[in-house]
Amino acid sequence: METKQILERRVNLDYSSGMPVDPEVFEAMKPYFIEKYGNPSSLHYLGAEARKALEDAYVEVGGLIGVELPDREICFTSGATESNNLAIKGVALRNRKKGDHVVISAIEHISVINTTKYLQRLGFRVTKVPVDSYGTVDVKVFESSLTQGTVLASITYANNEIGTIQPIKEIGRIAKEKGIPLHVDGTAAVGKVPINVDEEHIDLLTVSSNDMYGPKGVGALYIREGTLVEPIIHGGGQQRGLRSGSENMPGIVGIGKASELTKSRMPEERKYLETLRDRLSKGILNSAGEIYLHGHPTHRLPSNTVVRIFGVEGESVIMELDRRGVAASTGSACASKNLEPSHVLAAIGLNEIERHGVIQFTLSRLNTKEHVDYVLSVLPEITKKLRDLSPVWKFRDRLPELYKPHQHESHE
């Protein structure tokens, strides 16, 4: 029976680690592989065709996030990680004479964390603003961490693991008042919730293509005009000198089309995902005792459900789900190689034992009510099986404090 399920069923609830390209996006990209293979820098007929496509893509991506001057403020990169690197190193290194201090939050993506670690090796100081148990940045601490020598603040729009959305408008207002450029990592948020760079006072915004059903291998960075940025990839001076290298035209056409489609579909898709997500969250909470939800109860991405099942290892749950054809995750695939629980879970106050119990589900528009119900149908047997084997569960009444379930981060 179990083998039959594996063969018949594939339910992906781990879309944050990779998304399929929207078929309409793929159709838009297709001609740029074989027929329209020109280089926007060429002066002949093939170049003109490519230039037009490049300019259209600037407008489409800009339109999704409220950019007024897309051809002067959007820069295409190879993906969100490069965009984060370009924003952070670019602003910090270019403005080094003004100061050597960078402010981030404690729950930034690893590409932000490790980029600032690199800056630390070059002599920069980095302040990490803490978050509460919901994963919300402490705005007061953020404000007080900005000093004379601060050259950049970088705060994620929404955390990709626990889904919590930050009060970016307030953060942006504070940064603007102090004259400090604000970079926002929008990887997990752009296309899922409405974002406007002007209204939210964002100076640099990372846009992921694949996270909105666009192709992998391309991303964008919004850079407010007048923001000084040192390139991280030097060469032919493409894209106003900000990012050299012949433009990846199929990818650029893809992120453009994905932006256009996302803009029109977002309101409906958001509602659809929220309904599915709430069904999943409530179903899991009711499937057994001592199960907890993480992240903010309302200010959160429509696509994320993060749970912790007391007494079992998240890793074991993932493996049992995988045997039943369900893909889920213990955290960011970007950091899953080292098998260490994420810094994000530590930042919201989970102790070491608790961090190992977290399971993350990320939904896409390809998920259905049936997918959710299938997961809810197999989870109780998994929980029971693993708890029956778990000494932590067996002796839960006699555990030292560290092993006991904490209630503070739940929000039932």
Next chain:
Amino acid sequence: METKQILERRVNLDYSSGMPVDPEVFEAMKPYFIEKYGNPSSLHYLGAEARKALEDAYVEVGGLIGVELPDREICFTSGATESNNLAIKGVALRNRKKGDHVVISAIEHISVINTTKYLQRLGFRVTKVPVDSYGTVDVKVFESSLTQGTVLASITYANNEIGTIQPIKEIGRIAKEKGIPLHVDGTAAVGKVPINVDEEHIDLLTVSSNDMYGPKGVGALYIREGTLVEPIIHGGGQQRGLRSGSENMPGIVGIGKASELTKSRMPEERKYLETLRDRLSKGILNSAGEIYLHGHPTHRLPSNTVVRIFGVEGESVIMELDRRGVAASTGSACASKNLEPSHVLAAIGLNEIERHGVIQFTLSRLNTKEHVDYVLSVLPEITKKLRDLSPVWKFRDRLPELYKPHQHESHE
């Protein structure tokens, strides 16, 4: 008649600025956009599929250039420009304690030149080894330019504009004897002529995907095991920590397939291109007087023909050719934005006037004898028309020395 030609005919002889993807390569990539969209870092079924594809691509790219340990020595990037940046900044910055000196040639690609200019701003010293009138690096000067403080040498395998192939094996032997890592920009050469990193003592080799009918937006860098490299894009530690960011799987599958196909097709394609190229070169030389070929007569890429028509501007020839449906170039599209003639043409000894007269044709397997013959059929009328308008041509017997045609770089 002329309008009819424009509408009916499109002859691309500027493939160095962009290549169409091989239909077989595109077929191999296709499933990775919509169905096989997994992330190699994921632990579930989608991850396993992606990991296998990533490992296969390492082997395929490695196989093209004689790499023994492809899964430890190949790193995928977003393209040749990023590969050049990673190799040069990566080695120079990581080994800064050992020295602050980098050696390049005078005819490197602009992505190498501008990357070393960035290093100069960080305090590095850069020596440019001169070339002769064929564009061949002076090996003696190369040898004497390597000093105690030299941390890297970077020499192109073949120049993308004039097509001259460098004596890399000899250069590699010298660098190896002195214990200095050698980076080779193989963008224009990999896939066109056989290259073996071990036999030619290459420590880092830039591989372009699009230049061998693979997709844009992906490239590779061979890094000999033991070579210390600082990443330029930090994050999740993908690809052994050398290049963070979720892998661009369709692109990686594409460069893998392109490498595999290129390896088997190279001998035949090389002969085919050489025959076409020689037909084009000879035809142009015989089409009017005072026309010169540039680059090395024999040690050159099979795909490049570079000519100079005395008395006319290269730019005007390109425009006239474009009106007749022919795409050609005055030099690298990577640097065509500023409309300045290339540093490569200065390095081979052309004066300012001469540099403006250069026209570059780059062939691909999609070109035919008919394409070449069409260009040869329209070029005489273009030459005549432009020379009739040219004061330089009209008064050629009374010109000061600077304006006179130089013969030294010709190799009829």
